[in-house]
Amino acid sequence: MPPILILDPGHGGIDPGGGSNSLFTEKAKNLQISLYQFNRFKELNIPVAITRTGDTTLTSDARAARVRDSGARYCISNHINAGGGRGSEVIYSIYAKATFPTLIQDELEAAGMPNRRIFTRTLPDNPRKDYYFMHRETGSVETVIIEYGFADNALDAEKLHRDWRPLAEGVVRAFCEYIGHPYKLPTPVAIPTPGGGTAVPEWKQEAIDWLFREGLLTNEDWRNQPDTPLPLWAEAVILKRLYEKLRASR
Ligand SMILES: [Zn+2]
Known part of the structure; x- marks a missing residue:
C-alpha cells in the first residue's frame, strides 16, 4: 500500500543541523523523534514512509524528491530550533490551512512545550512562493515543518532531552485527529x-x-x-x- 504520510527527520550525515547543544545534535534528535513516530504510525495501521532511517546526508533536492515521489499526501518534517527563543513553531505552506498546525501545537502544549507561533513565510522577492524548500519543492504534498523547541534555551533543551517521547506522541495523536483515524495509546512493553x-x-x-x-x-x-x-x-x-x-x- 502506498504511504499516506512521509516523515522527514531533518538534516543528517555531514549536516548536523543548527538545533544542537551539549545534550544532543539536531540530526540525531530529529531521527529519534521520527523513528519513534514511524513505528507508532505502523502500529496504528497508517501507511507511512520516511526520508532517512540512519545518519544519511540528503541534499535539499534529494530530500524533496523523496517526499514528492513517495506517493504520500502528507509530510511531517521534524526539526529542533535555535537562535534565541522558547517553545514550538509549526511552519506550513501559503497554499495550506492552519488546521493541522493548530492541532499539532495544541498537542505539544498539552505535552508541556509552550507554543511560540504557527506561521507561513514567502520568498522575499516572490510572495506567491514558499520560503522553505520543503513547502516549495514537494509538489502537492501537504508538508508541515515542526520545530519542537529551542536547543539553545535551557528549559526547552532539557525538555527535548528528557521528554521528547510525549512530544513525538502528541504529533501522532494530532495527525490521527486531522485525518480522522482512530487513535490508540502505545502499548507499554516490559x-x-x-x-x-x-x-x-x-x-x-x-x-x-x-x-x-x-x-x-x-x-x-x-x-x-x-x-x-x-x-x-x-x-x-x-x-x-x-x-x-x-x-x-x-
Ligand atoms: Zn533543522
Whole structure:
C-alpha cells in the first residue's frame, strides 16, 4: 500500500543541523523523534514512509524528491530550533490551512512545550512562493515543518532531552485527529534483561521521576522500587500534596 504520510527527520550525515547543544545534535534528535513516530504510525495501521532511517546526508533536492515521489499526501518534517527563543513553531505552506498546525501545537502544549507561533513565510522577492524548500519543492504534498523547541534555551533543551517521547506522541495523536483515524495509546512493553529479570521500562521510570520532579514524592528510597506498593499513609501524603498544589495554582 502506498504511504499516506512521509516523515522527514531533518538534516543528517555531514549536516548536523543548527538545533544542537551539549545534550544532543539536531540530526540525531530529529531521527529519534521520527523513528519513534514511524513505528507508532505502523502500529496504528497508517501507511507511512520516511526520508532517512540512519545518519544519511540528503541534499535539499534529494530530500524533496523523496517526499514528492513517495506517493504520500502528507509530510511531517521534524526539526529542533535555535537562535534565541522558547517553545514550538509549526511552519506550513501559503497554499495550506492552519488546521493541522493548530492541532499539532495544541498537542505539544498539552505535552508541556509552550507554543511560540504557527506561521507561513514567502520568498522575499516572490510572495506567491514558499520560503522553505520543503513547502516549495514537494509538489502537492501537504508538508508541515515542526520545530519542537529551542536547543539553545535551557528549559526547552532539557525538555527535548528528557521528554521528547510525549512530544513525538502528541504529533501522532494530532495527525490521527486531522485525518480522522482512530487513535490508540502505545502499548507499554516490559524489557527483559540479560539476567532473566525485567528491567524497569522507561515509561514506569518516567512516571516515578515525575512524582519527584513535582515534589509529590520526596523520599529517594522509593525512586528505584517501581513495583513496590506504597503504604496507605504515603498515598495519602501524595494526594494531599497534589491537592494543595492544585488549590494553590488556582
Ligand atoms: Zn533543522
